[in-house]
Every structure is written in structure tokens, then in C-alpha cells.
Amino acid sequence: MATPPKRMCSQPDLDSSFEKRVKKISIEGNIAAGKSTFVQLLERESEEWEVIPEPIGKWCNIQTTDNEYEELTTSQKSGGNLLQMLYDKPSRWSYTFQTYACLSRIRAQLQPHSAKLQQAEHPVKFYERSVFSDRYVFASNLFESGDLNETEFSIYKDIHSWLFSQFEDKLELDGMIYLRADPERCMQRLKSRGREEEQGIPLEYLENLHHKHECWLYNRTTRLDFEYLKEIPILVLDVNDDFKNDRIKQQSIADKVKEFLSTL
Numbered sequence: 001m002a003t004p005p006k007r008m009c010s011q012p013d014l015d016s017s018f019e020k021r022v023k024k025i026s027i028e029g030n031i032a033a034g035k036s037t038f039v040q041l042l043e044r045e046s047e048e049w050e051v052i053p054e055p056i057g058k059w060c061n062i063q064t065t066d067n068e069y070e071e072l073t074t075s076q077k078s079g080g081n082l083l084q085m086l087y088d089k090p091s092r093w094s095y096t097f098q099t100y101a102c103l104s105r106i107r108a109q110l111q112p113h114s115a116k117l118q119q120a121e122h123p124v125k126f127y128e129r130s131v132f133s134d135r136y137v138f139a140s141n142l143f144e145s146g147d148l149n150e151t152e153f154s155i156y157k158d159i160h161s162w163l164f165s166q167f168e169d170k171l172e173l174d175g176m177i178y179l180r181a182d183p184e185r186c187m188q189r190l191k192s193r194g195r196e197e198e199q200g201i202p203l204e205y206l207e208n209l210h211h212k213h214e215c216w217l218y219n220r221t222t223r224l225d226f227e228y229l230k231e232i233p234i235l236v237l238d239v240n241d242d243f244k245n246d247r248i249k250q251q252s253i254a255d256k257v258k259e260f261l262s263t264l
């Protein structure tokens with residue numbers, strides 16, 4: 001007996017109306033500017049706010065299933081730590097890293113909304129970075145430093161644009177928050193956090209990334225390939241000051257975020 005065709009279980013109208021109601025905000029900023037610290041603060045602020053962290057765990061622990069070869073591959077020697085491989089040998093691993101970062105960010109952004117969020121009256125989802133930081137900050141910088149060659153950068157951009165076009169309605173953001181910190185301050189925080197893979201990063205790399213962020217999110221002079229990004233509202237917050245142990249500063253930051261959300 002032929003099996004009947006599978007029925008669609010989703011409720012498109014309900015899904016799309018909820019999808020439109022969720023405000024989607026990305027948190028942008030240099031390495032160790034304080035994004036994770038900032039989103040922890042946001043998570044405590046409202047039950048209706050949810051955070052999607054950067055998928056760094058995936059980049060530091062790539063799973064391999066292939067035991068066919070006796071000799072260890074570079075990836076196995078690094079224990080499948082793509083972030084380590086990138087920082088050890090950027091000219092070899094930048095292309096792999098950028099395409100994987102792009103894929104894993106899109107995947108993270110396509111995860112279904114949690115039950116808690118679906119019950120919220122004013123749901124807000126904050127993403128630690130976005131597919132756009134990937135392209136306009138990191139990949140662009142690696143191209144300028146020569147670690148991505150022209151062919152690699154072109155293929156990466158082609159993949160990026162195509163993937164974005166396929167999932168556009170789910171990937172579009174309503175706003176961005178730029179956590180602005182001096183590269184020297186980021187270096188100080190990077191050292192004090194002590195993530196092993198990052199300890200060889202020179203100040204110059206953070207200065208270059210800072211410049212990329214400034215052109216894109218502060219001066220808004222970066223040439224963008226996505227129309228809606230040119231007009232997207234951006235809240236710029238100076239995070240040079242220590243707000244980690246200061247309730248008053250934390251409240252002031254949370255108020256600025258609330259005010260920003262109310263304008264979207």
C-alpha cells in the first residue's frame with residue numbers, strides 16, 4: 001500500500017506573524033570588547049529578552065569521524081580547534097574559518113524560537129555578532145592582510161550572499177548595538193580573560209578590526225551589498241569604562257537599550 005504524502009505540520013500564518021513580532025538585534029564589537037559580559041547583563045534585565053551566543057564552542061571543537069589515515073592531519077594535531085589553527089596559520093585557515101563561521105552563524109540564527117520567547121508579549125532576540133560582522137569585519141580584514149586571496153574572498157562572498165538570499169526573511173535584523181572600545185582596552189581584557197588560542201594576537205590585529213568596526217558602524221562609510229543594512233538603526237555604546245561591578249552604570253546601559261528598542 002502506498003504511504004500517503006506527508007502533511008506539513010507547521011502553521012505558516014502563526015509562524016510568520018510571530019517572526020515579525022520578534023525584534024532581532026545583533027551585538028557587534030571588537031574581540032574582548034565585552035559582548036558576552038554585556039549580553040549577560042541584558043539577560044538579567046528582562047524575561048522577554050533572549051541571547052544567542054556566538055558559536056565559538058563549535059569552532060574550537062570540530063568533530064572528525066574519519067579514522068582512515070594513520071598519520072595525524074593538521075586538524076587532528078590541533079584537536080579540531082579551528083580557532084587555534086586560524087591564529088597559528090591564518091594564510092592556510094582563513095578561508096575555512098570564514099566559510100564555517102558564516103555557516104554556523106546562519107544555523108544559529110535559524111534555530112527555532114524558544115517556548116519562553118513565544119509567550120513573550122515583546123520578544124527580543126540578541127545575537128552575539130552576525131553574518132555581517134563575519135563579512136564586513138573579519139573576512140574583509142583577512143583579505144586586506146593577504147590571508148584570504150582574491151579567489152577565496154570572491155567565493156566566500158558568493159556563498160555568503162547566496163545563503164543570505166535563501167534565508168533573508170529569517171536573517172534580517174531590526175537593529176544593531178555597537179560596543180565601542182579602544183583596541184588597547186580590548187587587548188587588556190583579552191589578556192585578562194586568558195583564552196588560550198588568542199594569546200598570540202598582536203595589538204595591530206585588534207587595531208585593524210577596530211578600524212573595520214568604526215568604518216562600518218560608527219562612520220558608516222563601508223560599502224555594503226545589502227540595501228536594508230545601509231539604513232539599519234545602530235546604537236553606539238562606549239564600553240571603555242568598567243561597568244562589571246557598577247549597578248548604576250549597568251542600569252544606565254540597560255535604559256539606553258530599552259529606549260533604543262522602543263524606537264524600532
Ligand SMILES: Nc1ncnc2c1ncn2[C@@H]1O[C@H](COP(=O)(O)OP(=O)(O)OP(=O)(O)O)[C@@H](O)[C@H]1O
Pocket residue numbers: 029030031032033034035036037038054189190192193239240241242243244
Ligand atoms: N566593561 C567591562 N569592564 C571591565 N572588564 C570587562 C568589561 N567587559 C568585559 N570585561 C572583561 O573583559 C574580558 C572580555 O570580555 P567578554 O568575554 O565579554 O568579551 P567579548 O566581546 O564577548 O569577546 P569575544 O570577542 O572574544 O567574543 C572578560 O574577562 C570580561 O570579564
Ligand SMILES: Nc1nc(=O)c2ncn([C@H]3C[C@H](O)[C@@H](CO)O3)c2[nH]1
Pocket residue numbers: 031054056083086097098101133134135138139198
Ligand atoms: N577570523 C574570524 N572571523 C570571524 O568571523 C570571527 N568571529 C569571531 N572570531 C574570533 C574572534 C575571537 O578570537 C573569537 C571569539 O569571538 O573568535 C572570528 N575570527
